[in-house]
Every structure is written in structure tokens, then in C-alpha cells.
Amino acid sequence: MAKELKHMTKRAENYSQWYNDLVIKADLAEQSAVRGCMVIKPYGYAIWEKMQAQLDKMFKETGVQNAYFPLLIPKSFLSREAEHVKGFAKECAVVTHYRLKATDDGNAVEVDPNAKLEEELIIRPTSETIIWNTYKNWIHSWRDLPLMCNQWCNVMRWEMRTRPFLRTSEFLWQEGHTAHATREEAEKEAQTMLHVYADFAEKWLAVPVVQGVKSETERFAGALDTYTIEAMMQDGKALQSGTSHFLGQNFAKSFDVTYLNKDNKPEYVWATSWGVSTRLIGALIMTHSDDNGLVLPPKIAPIQVVIVPIFKGEEQLKELTAKLQPVIDGLRELGITVKYDDADNKRPGFKFADYELKGVPVRLAMGGRDLENNTIELMRRDTLEKESVSFDGIVEHVKALLDDIQDNIFHKAKAFRDSHIYECENYEEFKEKVKDGGFFLCHWDGTEETEAKIKEDTQATIRCVPYMFEQTPGVDMVSGKPAKYRVIIARSY
């Protein structure tokens, strides 16, 4: 085992520490000099770029356009929508001055007290307020609707406890903001984007998700309904991985955005917003990875195939490269990302461990004996299975294998998830069992009191009213009152 892996905590020892170790050791991200803000390193950023490219395509296919709105929001905007101010006013970075000046000794800088802003500005924690203040001027008649914009940007929420990707003060995300003529259309849009997220999570990240509606307490500040995708991590905890909000007319009313309908009468516009963030990288890591490092789904892996020639001397390397070049070219022609690692300052064992750590889905290795036998060694990262296969037809073999790995890790994650969803109607049993993780499908009386009690007793929260389970009426396990539907309860990140 190479030294990269030596000091990596095992999942069974300490899942949380394993995660933190892996983020660092796989070169994904690190803490920065600014509290709670991370540096996303090239390998981590390459994963984000692949996510962005695919999501962006999926958004555009639904008619969404990209735009860019200012980073800073006037303080007063946050007060315009009552619910929103409660939800977001708390922990924000506040800009109060616009100039520094040299200190008297000339060796440092200090804030220039003469450069105080009349109104403080907030670094966006999310952009509903400034966007709706802008939409006011863009929307006049029914012909201007629907208006569907998205932006890829950074946002900031001054979190007290941070963990790389999962919760950081600054993070990268996309935020879509749409305006519609009718309630029905806006609700449909919010659902459409939820399904886009679910599709993306399952088909690209191979992360199975539970789609559903949030309880009132867990809703986005200012929304009438929040739809969510909830993924289960390997410790059985839930990770909220994307949300889509039906905002009703709240922002339109606060920012006075009306349109003239076909009868030429003014009406308030209906809104949605939806976002996913760099947190998805956390979901990816915690769903698939193992004690040897990352396991990446082929569709999102920055390097899909690594080829390592095992050689003694220039001559043999030349021979191996000549043999392997058509494989490299053939894979690349199929759109597969290949790294050919012929560096001579690292041992093959070191390379192998490093690519395992980084979750490269397929590793090919070839040495002198393979040349003689017309074989090649193939390792798949998901199962760590290694086999010697015929060199002939290796390109097609690898292509099929990548699809197989993508399927396999999804089904593995789904099987794990499904075997950790428990129907539960007994609160004592629930309290005992929830400590070990899992999603609990329980009847809920719909009251905040019950929700609060569960949280207080167990730290678990209502994740959503899931779409995937039949909604039979029953009895709330906590209050004993009648319950109209079942919810997923879990501890969460």
C-alpha cells in the first residue's frame, strides 16, 4: 500500500474523519486562510466542471437561459419579503466600506473610515431579492412570460460549523429563478426542475435519491413549497442534495412585479427558484467511496481510464507505447478521457494506489509479459477486481466496462439505500434504531410539535413527504393522533 493511504481513517472507525481525510488525500479541496471558505483544487474542480456541463445542458433543454446578477445586495432588499428576512438575515457577510488606506508607517493597510457606505451591502446568500428587483423591469405583459434565468455563481452564508463541500461559508452553485403567468405553470416548473435534479443525480452521479416535499418547518424562507432530493450516505444519514421552490407570489408582491394578462389587466407573477451546489461533490464522495479512496461514476470522472506501462528502460517503454497508442487513440475517439502515465519517477505500485485513491474507474496496465502474451491487465475501481484480458478488442471491452461500472455503483448504492429504509410505527423502536442511521418511513400528524419533539429526542428531522411510497392514512407514532401521510425521518448532514 502506498503511503498516501497509510494514514487514511477507515469508514468503520470514524466515518466523518474518513470523509475529511479523503477530501484532502484525493486532492479535492482544502481549508483556506479565510474561516469556513475552501479552496477547490484542480481535481475537485474538474468534477464540478463535469457536473456543470451536464446540468447546464439539461437546464437549457428546458428553455432556461443563463445570466449574471450582482454579488452584492442592498441590505434593505432583505427586509422586503418577511419570511425571507427571517430565514436569511442572520449569518451574512456585510460590506460596510469601499476603501482601504495605507497605515501611517506605509507598511500595511487599514479601513478608511471616510469610505463608509450609506447603506450596507450583503454578499448574496441567494439572489431572489435582487433578481426580483430586476425582473420588475423585464416583465410587462404576458408575452414576457415565462422568464427563466439561471446563474452559475458563488454565494456566501456565514456558517459556524463547516465541512468541505457539505457546508462551507462560500460555495459554488447554480440558482434558477423563473417567473410565470399562472400558479399551475410555476408549480409545474418547480416539479420539472426537481425531476431534472433527480435524473442528474441518478443517471450521472449514480446517487439514488428520494424525491418529495419538505414540511413547513423545513421549507425555504419565502417559499410556499420546497421540493427536495434526499440521498442516503453510507452511514445512513440523509444529505439534502438539491431543492426546488414554488415561491407563489411572495416575491412578486414584495418587489411589485406584475404583468398585463391577455385581458390587459395587471396580475402578480408566480415564481420558482431552484439550486444545487458543490455539496453534490460531497454526495458523490459519501455515496460511493471506500477505504481505498474515491469511487467515481465513469460519467463524472475527470479521468475515466488510466493506462500505466510497466517498463524497464527507454527501449521497453517505446515498445509498450507503440502497442498502446492505438488503444489510447481508440478510446479518445469514443469520447473517453484517457490518461497515459509513463512517468519514470514513480513506481507502478505508487501510481496504482494514487489512481485508486482518486477513483479512476478503469486502470489498464501492461508490461513485458503482456507484450509477449498479447494481454493487458485490467482493474475496475468499483469492485477492485483485476484480470488479465486479451489485448484484442480492448477498446470495446473498456467502453462496455465503463457502462457496467456506472450501472453497478448505482445499483449498489440503491440496494444499500433500499435496505436501510424502515417502516416504523413505534416511537420507542424508532428512537433506538435511528441512532444507527437509515430512512424511517413513519406516519406524521402534520404538526410542528411532533416534528420538534422528534428532533429534540433524536436529532433526526423530517426530510420530506416522499413521492415514491404510497400515502396511506394512519396514526402518528409520537402523538397518537391521526396522520394523513407518511414522511421520511432521518438524521442528516
Added chain:
Amino acid sequence: MAKELKHMTKRAENYSQWYNDLVIKADLAEQSAVRGCMVIKPYGYAIWEKMQAQLDKMFKETGVQNAYFPLLIPKSFLSREAEHVKGFAKECAVVTHYRLKATDDGNAVEVDPNAKLEEELIIRPTSETIIWNTYKNWIHSWRDLPLMCNQWCNVMRWEMRTRPFLRTSEFLWQEGHTAHATREEAEKEAQTMLHVYADFAEKWLAVPVVQGVKSETERFAGALDTYTIEAMMQDGKALQSGTSHFLGQNFAKSFDVTYLNKDNKPEYVWATSWGVSTRLIGALIMTHSDDNGLVLPPKIAPIQVVIVPIFKGEEQLKELTAKLQPVIDGLRELGITVKYDDADNKRPGFKFADYELKGVPVRLAMGGRDLENNTIELMRRDTLEKESVSFDGIVEHVKALLDDIQDNIFHKAKAFRDSHIYECENYEEFKEKVKDGGFFLCHWDGTEETEAKIKEDTQATIRCVPYMFEQTPGVDMVSGKPAKYRVIIARSY
């Protein structure tokens, strides 16, 4: 003429107002509620996305990787590099607090005085300081070099006078930051990126540029040399469109970044940084556009071809669509972006004016008579020439035309630029002539005094020591002293 154009200022009347009008009317951007920050609207952002995609590809081809560094920079970092603090400490957005709280009446928010940061944070005006503080931990030996990262992000400089795209408090850009083992390698890298920018400007934006070196006064704060591409706008003014800096060891020394060389001895690392921004959209507009609106080079136009059917009633539209569909499909198969505008709530005249305004390179229109004659009307935006051509072979015709337009607008801009470069050795003549714009190729004695006098007398500045002209020694037209080289002097944006 459609009403969009009615109130647009002509270039000859007021070039500056024409620019501002065009940015608004072509739906590129608008001022936001935050002073000096703009909203980039979908059509403007689509241009930026095309620029990004191409530049990103070109960067990666040179071995650069993307990453992401924090938005906020500790105030003390700005003091670490003496030159840098002078250059950037002035007009910055300063974060002093991390929380808001509800006002006593609960209807608004105010800054929580208890949430004052121990050390103020600055919104990045550029990221050298925080990146070199990070690189310190990434660089240990010669094996870690070169390190070449780029980030696409927002930055903020609290400008007093702002104009959309050209100078805004917040703007979008990319900033590349590289670390090298030797001086030669770093200088070469800075040059390589300058050439990437020049290539991109000329081949993609069709904007001819003068490449050269900045004078000491105009250098980036902390650099040993700044290389620049300077474009000429239609009013003869220069627009600095991209810069690449050879930073020497200044940042490595300030942030103590050393590497062990092959002899195992510590040495300071050599640095470069380089960036282009949304300002390029300003360069694009002011180089090519005319009194009818934008003129976009085909390679960067969000819509390359618009097809407008001219119809009376559903039946005729159906017939036209059936005839046009193979053209739409054929163009798209060639990777050409086509908009088929069959909306029935706008007159063709309105549509034509709108696409002219938005600079769509090629417009095809087809009506009943064209159907009979097997013809189609074709308009090219660069010359506004309209002709009726045979419907047969129209796909290939349009493809060739797009290439021709790309060439034509580049050569037009280049001819304009070249005819406005003047060799000048007489200061009186220079002072008179510079008022009308143009690039002046003059001998310079290399002193700050001369540079300052020219600026004071004429508002013109030394743009660069250009590579494209022979560097003969001569006499400075201002001081009469010997001059080693010639510089480009111009008024600029």
C-alpha cells in the same frame, strides 16, 4: 425602422452615448440596484459563455487546470507585497461584519454590532495574494512545478466612474496564476498567454490587437513586466483588452514559497498571472458594431443564422416550414446555431430590425414568391447586403458566408486600425492630432517625466512598446533626449 432603433444615438453624433444605448437596446446588460455593478442579461451572457468555452479550451491546451480560490482575502494579505498594496489597496469592498439582526420593530434588518470580524476581509480585486498563500503548501520540490491554475470568477474594484463591460465595480473574468522553477520559464509562460489572448482576439472576436510591453508606470502592481493586447475602437481610442504579467519572485518572497531544486537546495519560485474579463464584450461591440446595432463575428455570435418565414395564415407557414426544415437541420448538423423565428405576434419588419440590432450574422427570409421561384432572401449583417439566391445549396452557401463574414469584419477592423496608426516625431503635431484618436508610434526616452507630461497635456498614455514595429533608436519628441525604442501612445478607455 422598428422602434427599437428609433432613439439610438448615431456613432457620429456621440460615440460614447451610442455605446451605452447599444448595450441597453441589444439587451446585453443593464445597471443594477448596486452602484457600479451590472446585470448581464441572457443575450450578453451568451456571448460571454462562447468566449469562455473557447478560451478555456485554449488554456487547457497549454496545460492549465481550473481551480477555485476564496472570494474573500484577509486584509493583512494585501500588505504582504509592497507594490501590490499600493496598486490595489485603494478601492476595495470591505467586509467588516458577519451577521445582520432584525430591527426592534421586526420589519427590517440592521448590522449586528456584536458580529464584527477580528480582521476585515476584502472582496478579491485579483487573487495573487490568497493564491500564493495557498501555493506555499502545494509546492515543495521541482517535481511540483510548473503549477498552472486558472479560475473563472467574479472580482470587485470599487470604481468611481463605471460603464457597462468597460469598467464596472464587479466584473467576471478569468485569472491564471502559474509558478515555475526558472525565470526563463515564467517569462515564456507570460508570453505564451499573451499570444493565446492575441490569437483569441483576432481569430474569434475578429478584433486586431497590438501586442507589446507596458511602461513601468502602467505595469500591474507587483509585476516586473506586464504584456498587453491593445485594440483600437472606432473612435480611435485604445482599449486594453487583456494582460499577462511576469511577476518575478515578488509574490514567492512575500509569501515564502520555495521549492527544492534538483540539487536539493531551496529556491524561490517564479510567477506569472494573466487575465481577460467581460471587458472583451466591450471590445467586441466597439470594434465592429454600427448605427443599426451590434455586428457580431460568426464564431462568437449566440445565434449565427436566423430564419424568418414570411407567411399569411397557418397553411402557408406549414408549407414554408416543410421547405425550410431541411435547411435548419442541415445547418445544425454543421454545428451552426440557428433560430427559426415563426412567431406570429411580430411583423417581419420588426423581427428584421431586432436581429440587425442583435448582430445576427446571417438572416434568411422566405415568403410565398420564394416558394414559387425556389429562392430565398439572404442578408449578411456586416455589409447589410441583401440578395435573393437559389434555394438549392443554401446550406453550403451559408456556411461559406459565415467564414467570409468572420474574415471580412476582421479585415475591415484591421484596415481601420492600420490606417489610424501614425508615426509621429513632432510633439506639436501630436498634440493636435491625438484629439481625433488613433495610435501614435513615437520615440520615447523611457522616463516617467515624459510619460507624465504627455498624459497631462493630452490625456493620452503610453499603451505599450509594440512588438509589431521595428525598434529603431531616435529622439524623444517631447524631451529631445535620445530614445531607445518606439511606443504606442493613445487616448484610452
